[in-house]
Amino acid sequence: KRQADGPEVIDFHGDTETPPAISVPAPTYDILSIDYEQALSAEGARQLVVTLKVANMPSVPANASWRAYFALGGAVPDKGARYFVEATTDIDVAGGAPAFLFGTAGRLNSGAIADTRQGNANGGAIVPGAPGTIQVRIDLAKVGAPAAGTQLHGTMGRARAAIDNSRFVLDRTRGGS
Numbered sequence: 101k102r103q104a105d106g107p108e109v110i111d112f113h114g115d116t117e118t119p120p121a122i123s124v125p126a127p128t129y130d131i132l133s134i135d136y137e138q139a140l141s142a143e144g145a146r147q148l149v150v151t152l153k154v155a156n157m158p159s160v161p162a163n164a165s166w167r168a169y170f171a172l173g174g175a176v177p178d179k180g181a182r183y184f185v186e187a188t189t190d191i192d193v194a195g196g197a198p199a200f201l202f203g204t205a206g207r208l209n210s211g212a213i214a215d216t217r218q219g220n221a222n223g224g225a226i227v228p229g230a231p232g233t234i235q236v237r238i239d240l241a242k243v244g245a246p247a248a249g250t251q252l253h254g255t256m257g258r259a260r261a262a263i264d265n266s267r268f269v270l271d272r273t274r275g276g277s
Contacts, residue, residue, distance in 0.1 A: 106135070107133035107135035107151075107153075108134060108255050109133060109255050109256060109273050111130075111133065111134075111257070111273040113130065113132060114130065116130045116259075116270045116271045127155035127157070127230075128154060128155075128158070128232065129154065129261060129270035130154055130271055131152055131153070131258075131259050132153045132154060133153045134255065134257045134273065135151045136148060136168075136255060137149050139237075141222065145241065146248070147239050148170075148240055149236075151233060151235045152166050152168055152187075152233070152234040152235075153231040153232070153233055154231055154233075154234065155231060156229075156230040156232060157226075157227075157228045157229060157230075157232025159228050160189060160198065160226050163261060163262035164188065164190070164259070164260070164262075165186060165188040165189075165260045165262075166186065166188075166260075167184045167215075167258045167260075168186075168255070169254060169256045169257065170252040170254060171254040172243065172246045172250055172252065173244070173250070180254075182204065182206060182207070182254060183203065183204055183205060183243050184215060185200070185202050185221055185224075186201045186202070186236065187199070187224050187226055187235075187236055188201065190262060198224070200224035200236050201219065201220060202217075202218055202236075202242060204218060221237060221238040222239050223236075223237045224237055256273050256275045257272070257273040
């Protein structure tokens, strides 16, 4: 259920994990909050609008990815359909230009979560600043067309950078419903 008083996920400032011996501007990946809300597109389609705030993004970096996760249709994340939306500037995905995607995040028998990109979201924006803002919009029809008022569970986020052909997760959040 959307909280009237703020974002559904709040994360600690300054909790990024920078790989040893690699200098990364960690505030660009330091997730502060994630807000989930329903809106209507210009065509009248119901959309989920997900807004991530990061501590400070002086410019849009290449080879970066920010994901926000959520589950629908179950009392707990593993009992419902689990999805993510993503803003990425990964050269392997979009040649370094911003791309806005969505996918599934299924639980494997081992307990790990397997993320699978499914396609393009309906739009988004990456806006530098302090804080920086990453927003992704997706038609709810792409994620099972849940009824109005359906509660999201398992809300959380992840920020990642690709450095020297390696991918590093720099921040993860936990959330709730």
